[in-house]
Amino acid sequence: MKRYRGLTLRILGRRSPAMGPGRAQLITQIERTGSISAAARAMGMSYRRAWQLVEALNRSFSRPVVTKAVGGKRGGGAVVTDFGKRMVALYHAMESKASAAIATDVRRFSRHLRRSR
16 A cells, blocks of 8 residues: 555544654564664664653553563663554554545645645
């Protein structure tokens, strides 16, 4: 499914965004790398900001999305929980549904935008 540039889906929690494209990407990068710092580097984000987002994610949901291990032989790491994986999959499913639902409207709207040079 083609994603349109203008569509950004954010799911709001009670106090702040619970999930959006950046948070979903961060979770995916943590799953891929096993590390908050490596995920932050891959996204061009500071470690501090990534840590804050992980904390905010875990506060937003009823169960942890990412668990952290401090220290250890390899210096610790991070693990995306099964619950976190399900939340990212559900987010992407909603994103796809929303894109499909408005695809015709986006094409119609896009005809009126200036072309980049």
